[in-house]
Structure formats: structure tokens, C-alpha cells
Amino acid sequence: MARMVNCAKLGRELEGMPFKPWDNELGQRIFDSISMDAWKMWLEYSKMIINEYRLDLTSPRAQKLLFDEVEKFFFGEGSQLPPDYVPPQSK
DSSP states (O other), X not given: OOOEEEOTTTSSEEEBOSSOSSSSHHHHHHHHHOBHHHHHHHHHHXXXXXXXXXXXXXXXXXXXXXXXXXXXXXXXXXXXXXTTOOOOOOO
């Protein structure tokens, strides 16, 4: 049986994540209160953040920026799109 959480992002009870994404306080918070559906949304959104900011994830500065964005995405006012972001055009 799947572990259920009251998802802080989507505002309803959904299947929880089967793992902690990071071994820190934020990872535990995400595990405790974010659904797998919301996590999948973050994964797609994080690709855009990484590409638009051209982040080198081996850099401590880039890691801090990404952790700040994930915190805002799930628990804050929402992550902000990069200033020069242009959404892809649909065909």
C-alpha cells in the first residue's frame, strides 16, 4: 500500500514519495509533505531552471540557488521564472 501525504503543494491527499530526495532537513520536509505528483512537477520545472540559469550543479552557488528555488516552489510564494525565459512555441 502506498504511503499517503497531505500534499503542501497540491493541497490534497495523494501518494507520497518513496524516498527522501536529499539527506537534509529540506529533503525530510519534502518526504513528509510533498506528493509524488508534485515532485514530478518539480523535476520538469527544475530542468527549465537549470537550463535557463545555465547552472553547473557541481558548484555550491548553483546548488544553493536550486535549493532556494525548490523551497519556494513547494513551501513559499512559488519559484520565479528566470527574467529572460521565453516559453517554447507549440507547433
